[in-house]
Amino acid sequence: xxxxxxxxxxxxxxxxxxxxxxxxxxxxxxxxxxxxxxxxxxxxxxxxxxxxxxxxxxxxxxxxxxxxxxxxxxxxxxxxxxxxxxxxxxxxxxxxxxxxxxxxxxxxxxxxxxxxxxxxxxxxxxxxxxxxxxxxxxxxxxxxxxxxxxxxxxxxxxxxx
Numbered sequence: 012x013x014x015x016x017x018x019x020x021x022x023x024x025x026x027x028x029x030x031x032x033x034x035x036x037x038x039x040x041x042x043x044x045x046x047x048x049x050x051x052x053x054x055x056x057x058x059x060x061x062x063x064x065x066x067x068x069x070x071x072x073x074x075x076x077x078x079x080x081x082x083x084x085x086x087x088x089x090x091x092x093x094x095x096x097x098x099x100x101x102x103x104x105x106x107x108x109x110x111x112x113x114x115x116x117x118x119x120x121x122x123x124x125x126x127x128x129x130x131x132x133x134x135x136x137x138x139x140x141x142x143x144x145x146x147x148x149x150x151x152x153x154x155x156x157x158x159x160x161x162x163x164x165x166x167x168x169x170x171x172x
Contacts, residue, residue: 021137023162025075033130034139034162037075040124044116045098051075055116056153057082059095059102059109067098082152090150105154113153114161121165131166139163 021027023034032038036053049055049071057078058070070078094101095109102109121128139162141155 019137020140021134022140022142023159024141024143030130030133033126034134035075036158037079038127038130039074040120040127042116042120042123044119047071047098049116049120051078052117052120053082054078055120056113057085059097059112060085060089060152062092062096062101064096064098067096086150086152089152095152104152110153110157110161113157114165117161118165121169128169131162131169134166139166 021034022031023036025032025035025037027035033040036056037051039051041048041050042052042055043049044055047058047068049058050073053075054071054073057073058067060082061067061070070081073081089095089104093104095104095112096102097112102112121131139159141158
């Protein structure tokens with residue numbers, strides 16, 4: 012683990028130095044949610060774009076980049092449908108329920124992956140960012156601010172334990 016001094020901000024992106032690279036959704040930090048094994052949080056988040064539970068399980072098994080590529084093809088669908096899906100349940104897109112489900116998945120990741128948990132703790136009190144070098148899009152299935160707030164909330168809980 013290439014630990015470097017943590018700065019005032021940590022960019023949660025695959026090409027960032029530790030701990031940001033491990034906090035990235037692409038990092039291979041497997042976890043299980045509702046009996047489904049997810050290879051990384053990107054796979055879980057992208058799986059919510061499919062209404063077919065079997066396809067969701069397949070998406071969850073993919074590695075970060077492949078999951079992103081496959082899920083990105085479904086982005087227009089969730090915006091036209093106005094919802095996401097999880098194992099047969101329909102959740103309004105960008106609703107509290109949608110974001111609570113994502114948070115449940117991310118909590119599972121940090122509770123079950125020691126590498127991910129160590130990186131989260133290692134981020135200290137740094138402001139968590141997600142800058143991947145492209146302008147913010149209007150069609151984000153998970154808005155960047157929400158993602159960063161969720162990870163920050165999880166870190167606060169873990170640090171208080």
